[in-house]
Amino acid sequence: MSQGPVRAAIIPAPNQPIELQEFDTPALEPGAALLQTLFSEVCGTDVHLHHGRLTGVPYPLIPGHVSVGAIAAARGPITDVLGRPLHEGDVVTFLDVHETCNQCYHCRVTKQTTRCPARKVYGITYGAEDGLLGGWSDAIWMKPGVKMIPLPSELDPETFIGGGCGLVTALHAIDRGEVRLGQSVAVLGVGPVGQSAIAFAALSGASEVIAVGDPADRLAFARRMGATMTLGLDIPASDRAANVRNRTHGFGVDLVIEASGSPDAVSQGLDMVRDGGRVVVVGHYTDNGPVSVHPHWQINRKHVEIRGCWGSDYSHFHRAVELATRFGGRVPWREMASTRFPLEDAGKAVEAVEQQRVLKATIVPS
Amino acid sequence: MSQGPVRAAIIPAPNQPIELQEFDTPALEPGAALLQTLFSEVCGTDVHLHHGRLTGVPYPLIPGHVSVGAIAAARGPITDVLGRPLHEGDVVTFLDVHETCNQCYHCRVTKQTTRCPARKVYGITYGAEDGLLGGWSDAIWMKPGVKMIPLPSELDPETFIGGGCGLVTALHAIDRGEVRLGQSVAVLGVGPVGQSAIAFAALSGASEVIAVGDPADRLAFARRMGATMTLGLDIPASDRAANVRNRTHGFGVDLVIEASGSPDAVSQGLDMVRDGGRVVVVGHYTDNGPVSVHPHWQINRKHVEIRGCWGSDYSHFHRAVELATRFGGRVPWREMASTRFPLEDAGKAVEAVEQQRVLKATIVPS
Amino acid sequence: MSQGPVRAAIIPAPNQPIELQEFDTPALEPGAALLQTLFSEVCGTDVHLHHGRLTGVPYPLIPGHVSVGAIAAARGPITDVLGRPLHEGDVVTFLDVHETCNQCYHCRVTKQTTRCPARKVYGITYGAEDGLLGGWSDAIWMKPGVKMIPLPSELDPETFIGGGCGLVTALHAIDRGEVRLGQSVAVLGVGPVGQSAIAFAALSGASEVIAVGDPADRLAFARRMGATMTLGLDIPASDRAANVRNRTHGFGVDLVIEASGSPDAVSQGLDMVRDGGRVVVVGHYTDNGPVSVHPHWQINRKHVEIRGCWGSDYSHFHRAVELATRFGGRVPWREMASTRFPLEDAGKAVEAVEQQRVLKATIVPS
């Protein structure tokens, strides 16, 4: 890593142009480390951040919540969760959710740390004034206790970045969906979360994986991720539901994963799922408005389960690295973020994602 | 049982006056039996039936889906599910859902017989032309294979009839809710299903059981069923939700059971439940229209589960008899149907239920 | 199907030579059918049957519990579970467990029909005196209500017969194991159930699938079924457990499936599983004696779950056909029963299985 000041791309304020800024390298307290950034993800959340759609974000902000870096410096012995020592030069990723308090009702009683109000997220809830705590930067400051995971040599870092936060979120959603071998799955939405959900449904042994969304090139990519059937949004919603039921002997799929962010998709998912099936709602990370549902026909009589799925925790991140390692040769995650941008073009990267020219973009600082 | 023709109260057609009609006693095929009716329930479903609000009902109809009778005649050896022989004179109840096919996708693959399209229900989907297959009658024809359950001597039949179909449905709902010892529960709706849901939540060791509904006398009764707090509908919905959260340290209850039939209650339940909690929707047996829900705030971000709950099967009926036996001394189910009507006043019984003058009524033929 | 008498291979009594016998074709009652047998399985159960190791078997017996045939005759309209009509000429398999009573405590209260005492099984609990109710025969009598499943044209019948009853049983075991994407699995035993369990663990997205057993050629086959590591029984048991822990960062696998029939394997599985993991015991279809386990070290302190897994029901059979259809091109089930025997050599087929010269054998009547 070159000496001297560290460059980072920042969002100065909502809807302001993204610009480069220089930072000092942090003094490392015991247990801290510094990563030389190799790759950092640009995803839809960054578009939301650029437009100020999330609350509690302390602008100016260094975005970049999922990244891969090489340990450039470390103070004191640091180990990963499995107890393996980490060394300078190791290529690692890290859990962007740095802090859950392990003290509150959510952490200790209901054990759903994703709802801990104290959680701090690299690239989202830490601001530039907090330090180098975002990935769109030459270097990232690993505060003590940040969970770093070494990437096995057989895992291409860009495969992991291609999956990125969508891969982790989709894993949580698949877990919530409790898909079983041979079941049928419909995934609504073919963005990064939807694409990884499709891959995970297929890897879980689903007999059918139906992808619903657009545009056409994303549906084509969905087939490569494992979809056995695709339905574009040019087909009217009621026809899409009828198509799904026809494909499943008239009953509907065992599991729907809503990963579109469209409120209507929740209702449409209920029309596609079989009686007694499950609908996981994971696409509504931001507020896109309400939807009308029909308690008698769509919930009560159908005896279905609708499960919200919020965020992800270390366990999902840990298993996501394992899954990318094991299946990265089979699933084309790498191609999901194949468009690289240097640090100074971070604004263009966000634009490419916003305009859906790419599923994701990758920031490559050097 | 007196010889001669058998009287039954029938609904000739939707919205027609209920009248008495005489029937011959059926010739019993092997495995069949005839019950002398002791008590038969009049519940909200019968009001729906009187107004023609359910589909697939073959009028003229002998209503009465949950009943208690004494075996007046039986052809051949008949046993209950536990293998105990049944004899003339035994006081029994029986599963109103006579037929599930055990041949279809729902019965054999997804194992949710409540969705079997072939199911036949005494007092609802059998018509008077099919024979004495409803409880508002001097006698009820037990077709071969109908599951009869002898009432233990320590179970007062009117305790069971007081709980009736609502007791069975509420048990299914509590199972779907997976309430755990010490959790908090809100029950929306204080009709028969809601009242039994309150009792079952309390019997399951819930720390708080909050009843929401009206009128005041039903809320008062809810306290006797086990509610620890009541909220009337005169309190605005948002205040009710705030009250529930205040009672639960600001978090909301672990479980909501919607047993009101109001579409809005689904949304209100989502506002009352804690992050990661469960909302069971059991009140929408008929179509009362749609409701607007907010996927971001009410489902995705809250990480909740919404579970529809349709009908009930033999296992619920079986356990309901056990629970009424075990806890009938503590829970005032008997009072829920304490207003008795002779067969000839069946129309008045329906009227009393419709006007909410009673939670339920009981038909006592002789 | 040629006219005239039907030949069947029978076990006259335990340990007697298997011989051919002629039967009349049955008169078909409404809802019945006759299959021309295409393939019938010979598996370890048949070896047990030949030696009289199962109780309640009415010799003389026509063995053959999993078979594929073409409908030669059918009386009246017959549909499959999905409501599709079946026609003469259709190639089908059928659930060997013909009768569960749908009346008893197991069928109706606990809903585990595999424990129904009334269940009747083709080729096992029906004897030759009951008629053509085993697969080692030119023809098989489908009694009314037998669940036939048409094999899709893309499913090679021998692929399904290769998997056979082991495929169905292994699916039940995998369900009981609730394997999750990316978890690690050890399968103890590499007979037919173990081999399919290995395949299903891999198809479920397990990161590691460790096969334990012998001989070497079965371990080699296990790799082709999806095993990522194999351990022969020449390695001492404690070393095998150490190997499994080493492969899993010292913790042990998330799931063990015991499919060996060796009592010691239950204890060995407990030594291989991680704290909080699961051990499914499916290999003990017959009584092979007791095992010593250590409640403190192996159960209580480890916080594990041990789950017995008995038999299978229609849902497993149904899904097994779907899975063989979907994944039969990838998983070499077909090779598991690649040694064909004509009907007159059924005794040699049993011998080949008993001597472990083949994983399974196939009877091909014509």
Next chain:
Amino acid sequence: MSQGPVRAAIIPAPNQPIELQEFDTPALEPGAALLQTLFSEVCGTDVHLHHGRLTGVPYPLIPGHVSVGAIAAARGPITDVLGRPLHEGDVVTFLDVHETCNQCYHCRVTKQTTRCPARKVYGITYGAEDGLLGGWSDAIWMKPGVKMIPLPSELDPETFIGGGCGLVTALHAIDRGEVRLGQSVAVLGVGPVGQSAIAFAALSGASEVIAVGDPADRLAFARRMGATMTLGLDIPASDRAANVRNRTHGFGVDLVIEASGSPDAVSQGLDMVRDGGRVVVVGHYTDNGPVSVHPHWQINRKHVEIRGCWGSDYSHFHRAVELATRFGGRVPWREMASTRFPLEDAGKAVEAVEQQRVLKATIVPS
């Protein structure tokens, strides 16, 4: 709290007489507090500690893992898990398991913190050299981060101490057992864990709660805790199992909780449970040797689940306080520790527990 040195009862080394020793009050770091001990529990674990039967215990030891005290001093603002501020004078209990690391595989991947190797336990794994970290003392040092729970005014502290660690452990066991309303439960062992398991089974709405153990006075107490039937160990084991099956229509109970510490009880529990039922093994906190089980008859064919249950975490402690508050008037927990001993008689208290003269004893320092 009286000024001056603090007295504590210590076990100097295994099997040495318990003696009083004086300690300085600790200097409180930010977030720390000092409790004036009101009550501290003496349970079977303390007998084990006195005999040196647990590993990793740093003698000399101040025992006492579950205690109630009044906050005598606090440094800085301290809140409980619900965010409520704690003040001097508040009567609190606290989670004895002070430290789980929130960094390891068990804490972060499998989410079973009871298996965290870094966990530190007041009165067990902290020694006297670590400071006032046991309850048999005039004062207890609350290190920063220790989870204190204020006792509501309606909860008599001695009710909570009477239940004590057994109440918390039993709650975990009941959770693992997933008891459902109306099910039947057998509890093997009538020590403190067994007694609370009986109470919790009854509070969960079990229809039958069968207590198995001795001596007679503990069985009599079990009835007061909620048992509906008791079986003494003077009845031969096979007769006990037959009695249990007779009570349950020949099928066996839905759930067995083994809380006896006897290896044979695991096998006996398997003989008492119904097909498809659950056996929770919670009594084997220490090594009492192996047991012979029969995989075919007791596990595989019965299709049962055996679940180990290790320790407990904050969630159980939290809910235990709620349950003691809610149900302490109905369940006689208070009487379980009604024999009080002053600090100087701690040795006699251990003796009384060891000789089973009392279920538990309470140390009351002043």
